[in-house]
Amino acid sequence: MADSSDVPHDGSWRSASWRTQLRRRLLTWFTTSARDLPWRKTRDPYAIWVSEVMLQQTQVATVIPYFERFLRDYPTPAALAAADEAEVLRRWEGLGYYRRAKQLHAAAKRITAEHGGRFPETFEAVLALPGIGRYTAGAVLSISRDQRLPVVEANTLRLYSRLIALRQPPTATAPNRLLWEVAAAILPRQQAGRFNQAAMELGALLCTPRNPDCERCPLRSLCPTRREGLQEEIPGKVRTLQYEDRSHVAVVAQHEDRFFLRRCPPGGHWAGLWDFPRYDLTPAAALPGDALAAEVERRFAAEFGFAVRLGEKLKTLRHGVTRFRITLDAFTAEANRREADSAECGWYQPHEILDLPLNTTGRKLSRLLP
DNA sequence: AAAGCGGGGTG
DNA sequence: CACCCAGCTTT
Numbered sequence: 001m002a003d004s005s006d007v008p009h010d011g012s013w014r015s016a017s018w019r020t021q022l023r024r025r026l027l028t029w030f031t032t033s034a035r036d037l038p039w040r041k042t043r044d045p046y047a048i049w050v051s052e053v054m055l056q057q058t059q060v061a062t063v064i065p066y067f068e069r070f071l072r073d074y075p076t077p078a079a080l081a082a083a084d085e086a087e088v089l090r091r092w093e094g095l096g097y098y099r100r101a102k103q104l105h106a107a108a109k110r111i112t113a114e115h116g117g118r119f120p121e122t123f124e125a126v127l128a129l130p131g132i133g134r135y136t137a138g139a140v141l142s143i144s145r146d147q148r149l150p151v152v153e154a155n156t157l158r159l160y161s162r163l164i165a166l167r168q169p170p171t172a173t174a175p176n177r178l179l180w181e182v183a184a185a186i187l188p189r190q191q192a193g194r195f196n197q198a199a200m201e202l203g204a205l206l207c208t209p210r211n212p213d214c215e216r217c218p219l220r221s222l223c224p225t226r227r228e229g230l231q232e233e234i235p236g237k238v239r240t241l242q243y244e245d246r247s248h249v250a251v252v253a254q255h256e257d258r259f260f261l262r263r264c265p266p267g268g269h270w271a272g273l274w275d276f277p278r279y280d281l282t283p284a285a286a287l288p289g290d291a292l293a294a295e296v297e298r299r300f301a302a303e304f305g306f307a308v309r310l311g312e313k314l315k316t317l318r319h320g321v322t323r324f325r326i327t328l329d330a331f332t333a334e335a336n337r338r339e340a341d342s343a344e345c346g347w348y349q350p351h352e353i354l355d356l357p358l359n360t361t362g363r364k365l366s367r368l369l370p
Numbered sequence: 371a372a373a374g375c376g377g378g379g380t381g
Numbered sequence: 382c383a384c385c386c387a388g389c390t391t392t
Contacts, residue, residue, distance in 0.1 A: 056377055057386090057389085059391090094389090095389090096388040098387090099386070100373090100378095132377095132378085134378095136377075153373080153376070154375060173382070243372095264387095269386085269387040314374095319388070320385090320387095320389090322386060323386095359387075370392070372392080373390105374389105374392095375390090375392080376386100377386105379384100379386090380383100380384085381384090
């Protein structure tokens with residue numbers, strides 16, 4: 001049984017005076033150095049929750065316009081709960097990781113049904129909502145209500161690893177438990193929300209992964225990692241990701257002035273979003289051109305029950321997703337007749353496609369249509 | 371081209 | 382505890 005007390009690190013954080021110094025310096029620094037971000041102008045837990053979910057896997061500059069639009073269109077949990085999922089996905093389009101939007105929508109419905117439309121204010125109730133874990137629950141309730149709850153995410157993970165000179169990979173079980181312990185111990189009694197924001201901001205602006213700006217850091221004299229010159233070694237590397245190449249083919253089928261799209265099935269990738277039919281043909285090198293077209297036509301007919309004939313290559317798109325690097329060859333295709341639309345697929349004119357929630361490659365291909 | 375973000379859910 | 386998640390920006 002791994003115990004956090006066995007994890008090699010610097011124990012200064014256990015000293016009350018060290019923690020007092022840290023709090024004072026960090027909060028003072030935040031007063032002068034905090035970025036002016038839209039979600040810092042509110043104490044509405046709903047708005048802060050939306051920002052926290054958007055900020056997962058996505059950077060600040062990307063999130064800002066999405067956040068402002070989302071709050072304008074859905075100013076309350078009830079407004080979000082009343083929206084169609086497709087409409088929510090359309091507003092999320094481009095942010096990626098669409099499960100976040102679906103969970104946000106589902107949680108808004110739960111808040112409306114179970115909490116009378118008011119964002120819950122106990123840690124347990126917030127944690128019980130879909131898409132909300134320990135970090136997000138702590139962030140929302142500390143920032144909006146100053147509840148004394150710790151947060152450990154990428155920025156604080158790195159900052160706290162350095163403040164305790166953590167000598168092990170920070171995501172391993174025992175080191176991670178220790179980091180949460182540290183995050184809880186250093187919180188002030190008052191202003192826990194400002195403190196958490198300050199810690200994350202310091203990690204984002206100064207205590208960066210590479211070349212941290214220790215000269216400007218208000219915590220430099222408290223930092224054992226800086227003292228020992230280990231900034232590039234701490235936190236330890238988790239592991240290097242091995243990319244995997246994939247070859248996909250998309251079918252842009254046309255009949256008169258309409259194009260065929262389908263909804264991605266539940267449980268799979270891009271679930272609930274629309275896209276042109278696409279097929280994984282890895283490894284593509286094994287198939288000569290004719291055989292590739294025949295294989296795609298076969299799969300298309302098997303899936304949708306009508307035939308198309310592949311034409312020329314419309315476009316090659318390369319996109320990376322998690323550990324995959326995908327080369328997507330999009331082909332035009334002709335359908336002899338038009339099958340009836342269903343809830344899962346159908347024929348659309350280009351102007352109708354504008355209103356469908358599409359994944360990024362689907363949207364890029366749709367812009368090539370007449 | 372590679373690195374970094376990135377917590378939540380599942381099994 | 383390991384693995385998955387179907388994109389984007391920065392370096």
